[in-house]
Amino acid sequence: MNRWLKWSLLILIGIFVVIQFFRPERNLLPPTESDLLVQLDPPEELALILQNSCYDCHSNQTRYPWYSHVSPVSWYLDRHIREGKEEVNFSHFGDLEQRAKIRLLNEICEEVEEGSMPLPSYIRMHRDALLTAEEIASLCDWSELEALRLMRE
């Protein structure tokens, strides 16, 4: 029994070591001019909120925590980031059509207002990503004004 336990433990450790060699590509592309923060230049505190609560999965610049380097956590995060970017990628905001921009702004507000975003699992690991009611309100005020401004362009 004891020997059996020792072997299974060794095998598990072996697997753990081996999977470390399978690393997903990092989501770290150089910043672009079409980024929402460049295009819309929001007030400082809102830019911080967006970067802090949204940009890890919805841009080309993820801030990777230490544990993200460890497989299989890295795989799990990689999938989230890919799905997030597929849904919305703030780094490509400038390339969108006018009405798609307006929709994106509208959805920023809706998602945070409903509490659908940031994801609860993300908030568990990033306490500071949790938005206060005032932060949500100012995000919504801003996105609505920006959307209306875009319409007049």
Place this chain on the structure above:
Amino acid sequence: MKNKVILLLLVAGGFILLQSLILKKRADLNPPEEVQKILESSCYDCHTSAGQNDDAKKAISFDEWDGYRLTKKISILDEITEVIEKDKMPPGKYLEFKPDRKLEPEQKETLLKWAEETSKALMEGN
């Protein structure tokens, strides 16, 4: 007997009134007839406030169109374009029961054109 007839007439009258109210409410969006027909047959089963599916109603209830903010309207029109282009709507599950509600290529064209023109008009009107 006479009372019964009056009651029946009242009920019928109320029913007609209700229908016209509902119709009037839906007319808020006021799309061309051709578009209206497509929306009615392929979208309204779920996307009006009388629908059974909460997610669908929340995404858009066409009869509540007038109450939506301008940015929300444009957002919805953009979403309509997306779900048609990507063949996400009407959803497969719905089409299993009502295969005739599937959008034909010409119907898709009509809706896409309408969504784009309407959102342009909304932006310009602002």
